[in-house]
Amino acid sequence: MTPAKLTSIIITPFLHPLLAAKSFFSSVSLANSKTHLLTHFNRIVDKNSVSSWNSAIADLARAGDSIEALHAFSSMRRLYVRPDRSSFPCALKSCAALGSLFSGQQLHLQAFILGLHPDLFVASALVDMYSKCRVVDDARKAFDDTPVKNAVVWTSMIVGYVWNDAAREAAHTFKCFFAEVGGFEVDYVAAVSALSACARIGEKKVTRGLHGALVKLGLEMETGVGNTLMDAYAKCRLLEVARKVFDGMSQRDNVSWNTMIAVYAQNGLSAEALELYTEMLRTGGVLYNAVTLSAILLGCAHAGALQMGKCIHSQVIRMCLEKDVYVGTSVVDMYCKCGRVEMARKAFNRMKDKNIKSWSAMVAGYGMHGRGQEALEVFDEMRRFGPKPNHITFVSVLAACSHAGLLDEGRHWFTAMQEDYGIEPEVEHYGCMVDLLGRGGCIEEAYGLIKGMRVKPDFMVWGALLSACRVHKNVKLAEISARKLFELDPKNCGYYVLLSNVYADAGRWRDVEKMRVLMKQRKMVKTPGYSSVELKGRIHVFLIGDRRHHRHEEIYEYLDKLTVRMQEAGYVPDTRSVLHDVDEEEKETALRVHSEKLAVAFAILSTAPGTSIQIVKNLRVCCDCHSAIKLIAKLVDREIVVRDSHRFHHFQDGSCSYIGHGIPCFRSYQQLKVHTNFLGKKRRLIWSWKSASLPWWGIQNSSKACREQCSTVSESRDIITLLVFLRRRKAAGPLKGIRGGDSHVHSCFLFFNP
DNA sequence: CTAGGGTTAG
Numbered sequence: 073m074t075p076a077k078l079t080s081i082i083i084t085p086f087l088h089p090l091l092a093a094k095s096f097f098s099s100v101s102l103a104n105s106k107t108h109l110l111t112h113f114n115r116i117v118d119k120n121s122v123s124s125w126n127s128a129i130a131d132l133a134r135a136g137d138s139i140e141a142l143h144a145f146s147s148m149r150r151l152y153v154r155p156d157r158s159s160f161p162c163a164l165k166s167c168a169a170l171g172s173l174f175s176g177q178q179l180h181l182q183a184f185i186l187g188l189h190p191d192l193f194v195a196s197a198l199v200d201m202y203s204k205c206r207v208v209d210d211a212r213k214a215f216d217d218t219p220v221k222n223a224v225v226w227t228s229m230i231v232g233y234v235w236n237d238a239a240r241e242a243a244h245t246f247k248c249f250f251a252e253v254g255g256f257e258v259d260y261v262a263a264v265s266a267l268s269a270c271a272r273i274g275e276k277k278v279t280r281g282l283h284g285a286l287v288k289l290g291l292e293m294e295t296g297v298g299n300t301l302m303d304a305y306a307k308c309r310l311l312e313v314a315r316k317v318f319d320g321m322s323q324r325d326n327v328s329w330n331t332m333i334a335v336y337a338q339n340g341l342s343a344e345a346l347e348l349y350t351e352m353l354r355t356g357g358v359l360y361n362a363v364t365l366s367a368i369l370l371g372c373a374h375a376g377a378l379q380m381g382k383c384i385h386s387q388v389i390r391m392c393l394e395k396d397v398y399v400g401t402s403v404v405d406m407y408c409k410c411g412r413v414e415m416a417r418k419a420f421n422r423m424k425d426k427n428i429k430s431w432s433a434m435v436a437g438y439g440m441h442g443r444g445q446e447a448l449e450v451f452d453e454m455r456r457f458g459p460k461p462n463h464i465t466f467v468s469v470l471a472a473c474s475h476a477g478l479l480d481e482g483r484h485w486f487t488a489m490q491e492d493y494g495i496e497p498e499v500e501h502y503g504c505m506v507d508l509l510g511r512g513g514c515i516e517e518a519y520g521l522i523k524g525m526r527v528k529p530d531f532m533v534w535g536a537l538l539s540a541c542r543v544h545k546n547v548k549l550a551e552i553s554a555r556k557l558f559e560l561d562p563k564n565c566g567y568y569v570l571l572s573n574v575y576a577d578a579g580r581w582r583d584v585e586k587m588r589v590l591m592k593q594r595k596m597v598k599t600p601g602y603s604s605v606e607l608k609g610r611i612h613v614f615l616i617g618d619r620r621h622h623r624h625e626e627i628y629e630y631l632d633k634l635t636v637r638m639q640e641a642g643y644v645p646d647t648r649s650v651l652h653d654v655d656e657e658e659k660e661t662a663l664r665v666h667s668e669k670l671a672v673a674f675a676i677l678s679t680a681p682g683t684s685i686q687i688v689k690n691l692r693v694c695c696d697c698h699s700a701i702k703l704i705a706k707l708v709d710r711e712i713v714v715r716d717s718h719r720f721h722h723f724q725d726g727s728c729s730y731i732g733h734g735i736p737c738f739r740s741y742q743q744l745k746v747h748t749n750f751l752g753k754k755r756r757l758i759w760s761w762k763s764a765s766l767p768w769w770g771i772q773n774s775s776k777a778c779r780e781q782c783s784t785v786s787e788s789r790d791i792i793t794l795l796v797f798l799r800r801r802k803a804a805g806p807l808k809g810i811r812g813g814d815s816h817v818h819s820c821f822l823f824f825n826p
Numbered sequence: 827c828t829a830g831g832g833t834t835a836g
Binding site: 122123124125126127129130156157158159160161162164165192193194195196197199200222223224225226227228229230231259260261262263264265267268271295296297298299300301302303326327328329330331332333334335337338361362363364365366367369370397398399401402404405427429430432433 | 827828829830831832833834835836
């Protein structure tokens with residue numbers, strides 16, 4: 073580059089479109105004779121003093137006004153003020169925030185010309201800027217060009233790799249750092265960065281190794297280190313170790329609590345998540361915030377705990393967090409997974425900023441309720457007004473088509489995704505397509521699709537095919553897909569059962585027997601099926617034939633009565649389901665005491681007439697339970713919503729929206745396994761809400777917006793029942809305050825506005 | 827008289 077060109081770049085440094093906008097600094101020039109400027113934040117800038125400019129740039133960068141910060145830098149250059157080592161870090165940080173590589177490169181060039189690039193502050197900012205602009209190779213070059221490195225430069229490089237999805241590289245860099253300085257100089261920020269790399273890698277060995285090293289350095293007592301360590305262990309699926317770290321921490325901040333709650337919620341341990349949340353409120357002495365509520369909402373969504381979810385939603389509104397995209401999306405997701413897709417839609421409409429995940433959540437929400445047409449309408453709206461759909465959105469769209477049986481639409485979007493949006497289909501997309509085609513009866517076409525896949529088909533794909541084979545009685549392909557499934561997911565006995573169902577339907581009893589023997593030989597352990605129902609702040613869990621519930625006698629008695637009424641109405645037990653779900657020895661009792669029936673009976677007994685009932689089942693609802701619950705809903709005149717591992721069944725007026733089989737919408741075998749352990753370890757089956765008081769108070773004075781959402785009679789009745797319950801528990805304070813907008817109750821609310 | 831690196835969420 074010629075000196076002349078260099079000069080021109082230095083004098084008019086920023087030609088980037090970002091900086092075309094009018095700025096306060098645009099009018100600043102040599103022609104202007106004033107020596108001082110009064111800028112943003114009432115800061116007085118001496119036009120000729122570098123440090124004065126530096127402060128102004130720092131102010132703007134700190135406030136997040138990156139463009140103005142760069143304008144300020146630009147104006148300074150126009151006045152021929154020579155930047156010093158303090159001018160660059162803030163300016164580079166602004167480039168990083170904007171992702172503006174162009175401006176960043178020019179700053180690099182200027183720093184280079186002024187000979188400031190080996191300065192530690194400048195170097196670390198450069199590394200940071202390049203990695204945030206996604207050119208990790210240049211970040212590495214800037215890193216290597218720094219002759220003497222300190223912890224900050226090393227950390228910037230480690231974080232840079234993590235940012236650019238190169239976690240292993242990051243871990244390796246930390247190792248080099250550690251070796252070079254012999255452990256001295258490794259501070260807790262470096263440790264946190266390295267641990268976040270471990271979390272990405274997700275390998276037990278790596279995390280344990282680093283943990284050991286940090287203990288030696290005496291860094292493990294730092295709160296930040298503990299927080300990240302918990303996350304890293306959780307990502308390695310060592311939940312108990314994560315909890316141990318949490319318990320062993322001498323100081324916990326809200327990130328510690330949030331992390332632990334999120335870990336539980338993400339792994340399907342909703343009860344633990346909610347329990348920890350109450351503990352946080354009671355003893356933690358820390359403030360909860362958007363992150364906490366987001367995690368708790370996820371827990372509610374998983375447990376299907378609508379009432380709790382509403383409480384949290386109410387708190388969200390009070391804390392003015394509805395406008396937060398993350399929280400807003402969690403609310404939408406929670407309502408969808410708790411069976412209230414209309415309420416989800418209302419919450420969705422109230423969101424001002426919607427990101428791609430909010431839109432995808434709404435599409436998926438309609439999809440899991442079998443409302444494909446509405447899902448496609450939302451998708452259409454998204455294409456016109458929202459962000460550009462990505463691969464996640466298309467998973468939602470295809471799943472919606474498959475759940476609603478929209479064969480042509482599904483085919484159309486699968487092609488359009490590749491041709492118009494340039495998105496290569498991944499395993500999930502194939503899973504949806506195989507399910508869609510299989511359900512539509514095009515089994516051979518589905519099999520053809522699998523054979524032509526570029527990625528390796530996973531258990532979802534083969535599982536979808538196997539399910540379709542059962543519905544359409546295709547023994548040959550069932551055997552093929554089952555064989556694959558035995559390899560891919562050897563511990564899951566569901567496929568053995570499914571294949572034996574296919575044999576049974578074809579009358580091949582010898583093969584059915586073979587399957588049974590095979591299962592015994594391979595020592596398959598069944599995932600225990602259970603159903604749960606939320607009632608006044610408790611989650612009641614029922615296993616098959618469970619007699620551990622304190623009201624079990626009442627429940628069985630009522631169930632017997634119901635059975636008689638059902639038989640009078642013409643109900644005949646559907647024996648296919650016995651094959652579907654249960655072993656030989658459990659056959660006789662099995663049908664009548666399936667966990668979902670127990671849960672339904674318990675819910676009817678315990679709620680006021682007309683209240684709608686929500687059940688969550690971890691496996692699929694069997695055919696018999698399906699028809700039985702349909703009849704029960706009619707007999708007792710209730711709306712019953714059952715969410716199983718695959719989709720929602722809305723029972724009302726003797727009908728159900730359920731269509732055939734499908735691929736799971738609540739997928740995650742990890743979650744099921746954790747649950748199995750949870751039950752296998754004989755933890756409390758009936759999880760009781762230890763301290764119902766605090767989180768529940770939100771509902772008393774539900775903000776107007778939330779009340780509007782709870783518009784139906786049964787829902788407001790839910791709330792009243794809840795209030796009476798709370799009063800009985802003396803947790804709720806005076807009732808008069810509950811009914812009206814009494815200020816006394818307001819003052820009782822422990823709402824922390826962080 | 828100012829400046830650089832980190833953790834939780836869907």
